[in-house]
Amino acid sequence: EHYKTHSGSKPTTIKEKKSNTNTVKNAIDSKVLISKITHTYLQNIINEWAKSHSIGHVQSLVIVIRSVFKYAFKYHDLHDISVLDKIDIPKKAKTRNELQAKRNNYLEDSEVKELLQCFDYLIKHKRHATRKRNYEMVKALVEFQINNGMRIGELLAIKTDNVDVENKTLEIDGTINWVTDTETGAFGVKETTKTSKSYRTIGLTTQSINLLKKLTLRNKKENQWNTKFIDRG
Template sequence: MWSEPFQDKEGNTKYRFYERYVDPMSGKRKRTSVVMNKDTRPSQKEAQRLLNERIEKKVKTSTSHAPGLDDLTFHQMAHEWFERYQLTSGSKRGTMKEKRSKLNGIYRAFDADILFKNLNTRIIQDFIDDLHHREMSRGSITGYLSVIKFIIKFGEKNYHIKSNVAVHDIEVPVKVKTIEEIKSKRNNYLEMDEVKKILEYIDYKIKNNKRPDIKRNLQMMRYIIEFQVLNGMRISELLAIQNHNVNLDNKKLEIDGSIIWEKSDEGFGIKDTTKTEKSYRVIDLTDRSCEILRKAMLDNKKEAMWSDRFQDKQYVFTSVAGTPLFKEKVNVLLKEAAEWCGIDKKITSHTLRHTHISLLAQLGGSLKAIMERVGHTDHKTTLRIYTHVTQQMNKDLMNKLEKVSI
């Protein structure tokens, strides 16, 4: 340590004490300093203490980002990656929630003390295979692998730790689909007579239920089911519809968001942006669709006026509390209705979206027009339903032609 006198702005003599140290990151010699009012023995002792503290802090900060760090765990690296991801990805709230969910699953699967440097391809492949054996969907497994790849890339870029994981060699197992699964996916839509049976069952439930709150929720779910069949949006998009999105005079509907199921200060269900940029759209409405919207909005006005429980957040398809209806309630009702009606299909709210696509195909809508109406960016799903329906139409046409006699 050494000192040098200098004059401050007021002309007072002060002393700057220096000490050198080696930066472990670069290997270069550097120096740091502190200022004292005097150059006495006590001042020198205090200056040395302060300099040692500064050097220790600088070395610690440097080594925490040093190449080849040995004691950094996979959990710590994952946590740091997600902190950075939240700041820099620009992802929508729903995507952030999905990544957080995958990260929590990774935390549970890997020991907290496993070192990042000790990860290897076999460990990651075993984790992926285990997800497959638990019959997780291929899409979900791919989501887990994507997060792991992000973490490894983050570690290599920010800490210069050469990973032992060959991410490109990790494979997501493919489940062989049965003929029943293939048929189920191809036929994942309802015929109009099946839709009518489901709505008739719900009408029966509404008529025979005596509790006003349950009757109201059932009626709102009936609106949702019919509206989705008529317009084909995702259930999260439908539940995000607010009064300002509806233009009844011009028979237009703006689809500008989707509901994610998180709790906020305003209640359960938060409106996020649409799934993709293509998903934002304005669609035309039929007279019946306008009638459904008008009835739902009128019912909300009545609830807001007479019920203390109802908090008007301007959503159209609401529960008795004024929040968007939980989509799983719709799925449970659809399953119950299908069983009661003898419909041997696995029906969810997404089936209703596919039903709308099949309806448009039967009506002769072009593939491009259908994709724009339902907000599809990838033509594969639309084309699968479109092709199947048109093939069925051709088959029906040939059956009718066979009956023609001259």
């Protein structure tokens, strides 16, 4: 609760922190007083986490531990938090598969072409009208994302007033948080970008402008035909 009140973090970050906090709580015996926790006790827990989690996730869990000790030091007169200086996160050498996965973390032009051709095949051979429209929408989204290097949350958060068709620019000023909007009932609420540096304006090609027009038109039609459709703007 203290973190939610004072951190200024977005709901997605708070949700992640809550999950990490539950992991830490489950790992530490509830009968053990914080003043009695030793660095050896904590290190054994961290070592176990390191066996099954990524270094990044373990770091997030250790941050929770450090935050709890510092909170107790500041507000509950815990006098000694030197255990924090004695714990560390085991480093693991990257496997061949991990290195290969990092190198392959993008699509070659031939793979992009194959992916779009798969969408064309599905669109052509699907008889169900709704599924055909869905594939058309997803293809346009994927194509736009590939052309402009956007996070999927940023792409889905685009509103019509973010697009300047005349000057061929797009203002990226938010991302989607997947929670229900209490005002509209829509699933997905637009929030600020992941970081301040993510807020940006990019130039658009004629192809990207046409893709956005296609998506906008499709949303307008869906809004007319589908009573369950909720337009987020």
